[in-house]
Amino acid sequence: AQKVTQAQTEISVVEKEDVTLDCVYETRDTTYYLFWYKQPPSGELVFLIRRNSFDEQNEISGRYSWNFQKSTSSFNFTITASQVVDSAVYFCALSDWGGAQKLVFGQGTRLTINP
């Protein structure tokens, strides 16, 4: 069975600090997708990134970066120079390769950026 673990329930940092959100996953599949979503107080989930299991290259998008390590089944997310607007709940998710839109989510990490 697939499982995603986000061990950090809540993180609180001061603005401009760097922060890393951890994600560890379990799956028996050799091919799969990993995702990060952001959930602001308004409720909708905002897509941040999708990574397939063949591509272990790290990715950077502005202040956001992702580190995928298949050897440790981890897909960590780092925000550099955090801003108050980054405050939200962040979810890591896993899906199999089959094309069906079925996501297995972690429990989420509530990130609070204090001014």
Next chain:
Amino acid sequence: KAGVTQTPRYLIKTRGQQVTLSCSPISGHRSVSWYQQTPGQGLQFLFEYFSETQRNKGNFPGRFSGRQFSNSRSEMNVSTLELGDSALYLCASSLGGEWTEAFFGQGTRLTVV
């Protein structure tokens, strides 16, 4: 383009009643998925519809059902409501091909009293 629209945004129902939630996907999207979000269980997959057919289903009792219409709009129904059904119900739409990005609506907050 317009995003995913879920109606209503908030709903209060009494135990034993039934409820229908609606989701209008982004124009051109053929896949609609439903998720339940609760503080205790987190985000859990309910089911996915693609071209009016249920393509995948999560581990929820038969009280939870859904359907999709020819215009891709989807409804989910919960019968014989229980207090534990109180949750945020999120709908996601996508083109439906080999893992395309899923766009989520703002959800329907259901409270069962």
